[in-house]
Every structure is written in C-alpha cells, then in structure tokens.
Amino acid sequence: MRRTIRLAMSFLASLALSPATSAAPVRDDPLLRPIEADYAARRFLTPAPPVHVFGNTSLVGFGGLSVAVIRTSAGLILIDGALPQSVRDVEAHLRALGLSIRDVKLILSTEPHYDHAAGIAALERDSGATVLAGAAAVKTLRAGGLDPGDPQGAMLDRFPAPRKLRAVSDGQRIHLGGVTVTAVALPGHTPGSMGWRWRSCEGNHCANIVFTASINAVSTDDYRFTRHPELVATFRASMAKLRALPCDIVLTSHPDNSDGDRKLAAFLKNPHPNPWLDGDGCKKAADGFEARLNDRLAKEAKP
Numbered sequence: 001m002r003r004t005i006r007l008a009m010s011f012l013a014s015l016a017l018s019p020a021t022s023a024a025p026v027r028d029d030p031l032l033r034p035i036e037a038d039y040a041a042r043r044f045l046t047p048a049p050p051v052h053v054f055g056n057t058s059l060v061g062f063g064g065l066s067v068a069v070i071r072t073s074a075g076l077i078l079i080d081g082a083l084p085q086s087v088r089d090v091e092a093h094l095r096a097l098g099l100s101i102r103d104v105k106l107i108l109s110t111e112p113h114y115d116h117a118a119g120i121a122a123l124e125r126d127s128g129a130t131v132l133a134g135a136a137a138v139k140t141l142r143a144g145g146l147d148p149g150d151p152q153g154a155m156l157d158r159f160p161a162p163r164k165l166r167a168v169s170d171g172q173r174i175h176l177g178g179v180t181v182t183a184v185a186l187p188g189h190t191p192g193s194m195g196w197r198w199r200s201c202e203g204n205h206c207a208n209i210v211f212t213a214s215i216n217a218v219s220t221d222d223y224r225f226t227r228h229p230e231l232v233a234t235f236r237a238s239m240a241k242l243r244a245l246p247c248d249i250v251l252t253s254h255p256d257n258s259d260g261d262r263k264l265a266a267f268l269k270n271p272h273p274n275p276w277l278d279g280d281g282c283k284k285a286a287d288g289f290e291a292r293l294n295d296r297l298a299k300e301a302k303p
C-alpha cells in the first residue's frame with residue numbers, strides 16, 4: 001500500500017516536472033483561439049479550394065463563408081476574415097494563389113459578427129493592414145463584437161478586437177494601386193453592415209463585382225421584427241439598394257445566399273462560361289433575403 005502511494009507520488013512528480021509530450025509545446029495564441037469550433041466546422045468552414053473568380057478577384061475562404069481578395073498594383077485588399085481557427089487556412093489559400101498575407105494592405109469588413117470578423121485581428125497582425133468598416137461596425141469591432149442594439153447580440157460570441165480600424169461612410173471610395181472599391185451601406189442584419197463593390201477587367205471584358213453583406217433577418221428567439229417596423233424598413237431599403245447596384249458578379253458573405261456552392265462546382269468543372277457572371281446575381285440575392293424576411297414576419301404574425 002505504502003509502496004503504491006510512493007509510486008503514485010513519484011509519477012505525479014514526474015508529470016509536474018516534465019513536459020506533457022515530447023512534441024514542441026503549442027503556444028496559446030489568443031488571436032487564434034477557436035470560437036464555436038464544432039458548429040463553425042460544420043456550418044462555415046467546410047473546405048473549398050481557393051479560386052480565381054474574375055480579373056483581379058479571387059476567393060480564399062470556405063464552403064460556408066466567403067473571404068475575397070483583390071489584387072492591386074500596391075498590394076492586396078482582403079474582404080472579411082472568417083474565424084480565428086481558419087486564419088492559417090486563409091493564409092494558406094493566399095499562398096496557393098501565389099499571394100502573401102504580408103502584402104494585404106486593407107481588410108474590409110462586412111459585419112461585426114464572429115463568423116466574418118473574429119479572424120480579422122490575427123490577419124491584421126500578420127499583415128499590418130488597416131481594417132475598414134462602417135462607423136457602427138467599427139464601434140462593435142472595437143468592443144470585440146459586443147453590440148447591445150443587435151437583435152442577435154445576446155447569442156453571439158465575443159472575439160479579439162482589431163486595432164487599426166478606420167470608419168468609412170456609405171458611398172466612400174477607397175483607392176489602392178489603381179483599384180477603387182466603393183463602400184455600400186447595407187444596414188439591417190447589423191447597423192454597420194457594409195457591402196463593397198469594384199470594377200474588374202479581364203482584357204477588354206470588365207465586370208462590376210459586388211461583395212454583399214448579409215441582409216438576413218436573424219435574432220434571438222424573443223425578438224420580434226414585427227415590433228420594430230423601422231428596422232424592417234431599414235432591411236427593405238438595403239435590399240432595394242442591393243437590387244439596384246451595377247452588378248455582373250455577386251459574392252455573398254455566406255456563399256449559399258447567392259448559389260455560391262453551385263457556381264464554385266460549375267467553375268471547377270469548366271470555368272467557361274464563368275458561372276459567377278450573372279447580371280441578375282444581386283437581384284436574386286436581394287430576393288432571397290427578402291423572402292426570408294417575409295417568412296419571418298409571417299411566422300411572427302401567426303397567433
């Protein structure tokens with residue numbers, strides 16, 4: 001008995017003194033700590049190959065979450081940052097396209113929710129880029145995702161806050177290396193939601209590309225959009241705005257809001273004709289958002 005105790009004691013002592021494994025210890029990086037790991041892996045981070053979509057524009061994100069990159073003569077512009085646990089994948093996707101995170105000068109944010117923005121702080125650190133977002137979104141990003149006015153606010157995870165943030169306003173033009181990206185305020189899903197649009201050319205063929213923020217009516221269970229007609233009006237105005245944009249290619253922050261999975265599969269099979277080229281893409285995405293809003297309002301109206 002005594003011997004067993006002594007052995008157990010010495011085993012415990014050896015545990016305390018020697019490293020847990022012979023492998024190099026994994027340093028905990030606060031900016032890469034996974035958020036909602038299982039849910040995110042199933043819903044957002046399903047694998048997708050990085051693809052060159054059109055002209056200067058590529059996708060370097062995932063099956064359930066878009067991250068776009070625009071090449072300019074003065075460096076790269078990244079749109080959205082996905083999650084902390086996917087930062088290394090985004091960086092690997094850039095490398096696979098012959099690009100480097102170190103060349104990213106600007107990171108544009110569509111909405112300050114963890115699925116799109118929680119990886120931005122690490123991507124900002126790795127690149128030295130400046131992060132641009134709508135004024136209300138900048139406030140929320142600074143607070144690591146906390147916005148008490150957000151209908152989803154109470155159920156959302158907090159995340160590392162980016163440091164070098166700059167607010168942009170609706171219609172503001174951002175210039176980098178011969179490319180102009182215009183900010184398109186699309187409030188509703190969050191007050192600071194921002195879409196981004198630019199022109200891209202392949203030889204003589206130029207296309208208007210829109211990366212739209214989600215205009216989805218999502219909330220905690222107890223929230224009633226029917227009791228917030230002003231917010232419903234805001235949603236409808238954003239949908240009308242998206243519909244009216246010059247738009248040859250729409251990219252949505254979640255690909256399934258614009259049939260992105262089908263477009264990607266078709267593109268991988270045969271890139272000509274380019275499945276992303278669709279003059280009705282923004283209209284269809286807006287219609288999809290509107291159908292969901294109407295559904296939600298109808299459900300709430302049921303006794």
Ligand SMILES: [Zn+2]
Nearest residue numbers: 111113189214
């Ligand atoms: Zn969201």
